[in-house]
Amino acid sequence: MNTLTTTHFQFPGQKSVYRGKVREVYNINDELLVMIATDRLSAFDVVMPKGIPYKGQILNQIATRFMHLTQDIVPNWLIATPDPNVAVGHLCEPFKVEMVIRGYLSGHAAREYALGKRTICGVTMAEGLKENDQFPPEASGPIITPTTKADNGSHDEDISREAILANGIVSEEDYLILEKYTHALYQRGTEIAASRGLILVDTKYEFGKTKHGKIVLIDEIHTPDSSRYFYADGYQESQDKGEEQKQLSKEFVRRWLIENGFQGKEGQEIPDMTDEYIETVSKRYIELYENILYEKFIKADISDINKRIEKNVLGFLDR
Numbered sequence: 001m002n003t004l005t006t007t008h009f010q011f012p013g014q015k016s017v018y019r020g021k022v023r024e025v026y027n028i029n030d031e032l033l034v035m036i037a038t039d040r041l042s043a044f045d046v047v048m049p050k051g052i053p054y055k056g057q058i059l060n061q062i063a064t065r066f067m068h069l070t071q072d073i074v075p076n077w078l079i080a081t082p083d084p085n086v087a088v089g090h091l092c093e094p095f096k097v098e099m100v101i102r103g104y105l106s107g108h109a110a111r112e113y114a115l116g117k118r119t120i121c122g123v124t125m126a127e128g129l130k131e132n133d134q135f136p137p138e139a140s141g142p143i144i145t146p147t148t149k150a151d152n153g154s155h156d157e158d159i160s161r162e163a164i165l166a167n168g169i170v171s172e173e174d175y176l177i178l179e180k181y182t183h184a185l186y187q188r189g190t191e192i193a194a195s196r197g198l199i200l201v202d203t204k205y206e207f208g209k210t211k212h213g214k215i216v217l218i219d220e221i222h223t224p225d226s227s228r229y230f231y232a233d234g235y236q237e238s239q240d241k242g243e244e245q246k247q248l249s250k251e252f253v254r255r256w257l258i259e260n261g262f263q264g265k266e267g268q269e270i271p272d273m274t275d276e277y278i279e280t281v282s283k284r285y286i287e288l289y290e291n292i293l294y295e296k297f298i299k300a301d302i303s304d305i306n307k308r309i310e311k312n313v314l315g316f317l318d319r
Contacts, residue, residue: 001282003039003051004085004305012317021047022059022225027091032079034313035087035219037063041281042225043254044264045156050273053282057084057300058289063220065293070188074181076217077208082316083309084300092208092218096149096169098156099182102202103142103190105129106228107251109202121145122160132201132230132238132245144182149206177215178207189222196294198248199235203227224249224288248288253281 006024013029021042026034037060039051064087067078077089100121102109109120110131118125123143126136135141146164147156161179164170170178182205193200204226206219220226229248238245257263260271273281289297301308 001053002302002305003053004056005038005040005051007036007038007306007309009310009313011313021045023219028317031091033089033091035089036309037085041253043250043257046264046270048270048273050278052278052285053302054299055282055285058285058297059220059223059225060085060087062223062289062292063087066189066222067217069192070185070217070221073184073188074217075214080316083312085305085309086313088316089218090210090216092210092216094149094206094208094218095174095178097146097159097164098149098204098206099178100145100147100202100204101142101182101186102135102145103186104132104134104201106132106201109145121158122162130242142186144179174215181205181207181215181217185217185221193229194232196291197232198291199230199232201228201230222292224285224292229292248291252284
């Protein structure tokens, strides 16, 4: 199947292109950003060799929908979505931190906890928790565990609030706004998830500053790449029995990679992803879309994705 793994557009007024792990961002006249969600799959900060059909469309459509669903509480960068894989927004200077917020002991935090650590990013985690337990709201949760924003190919690193301020990565005035927005978005995301029979376990947000100095939400929000969801039905029963939770996130890909001897560490080889396995990943992403947005996924025409995107973006820029 056709997938979008790289782009080489030359749009009118194009100043530069930034290529992230999954998204490619075109700067138009130092005013607009054209963000293209590719079908690349990243895990453990490593881009997998093959693309996943429809993944970019899924991520873009979930992210832009949640931008609309949260714009009343947090301003965002988005202007338009001229193509299923494309979002266009205001040029922003990104903050060099990702705001990770966790309501439950899962993923990276659970792996750290299993090693005996009780502090993550300067935040103390309660004793006596098991994997996927909710952080006790009266004790610590939900907790914000920021990471430094990595450049291409390098790992995001845990960092504490104190270190961010001490190193001048973000000013205290701005950081207080980032924390406030992070809690507000997670609360709204939790409420939306609950209305769909889901639990928003953890997620990450990225923010930037417009040329007018306004702090806005950028990049993706509440997608299966940036967030972890559980099904609410059966959650407590599974916890009581010590069983694994069924996840709506790309954690299933990470688990498959771990089982096949890969965690992004030096000297490890990425296991071969067969066409059959890639098709199962694509179907799983569609399942995630339909559960998170509570609507049927409509597949875009992928006979020539690059041509389709170019036509739609040029049409938007002409207007």
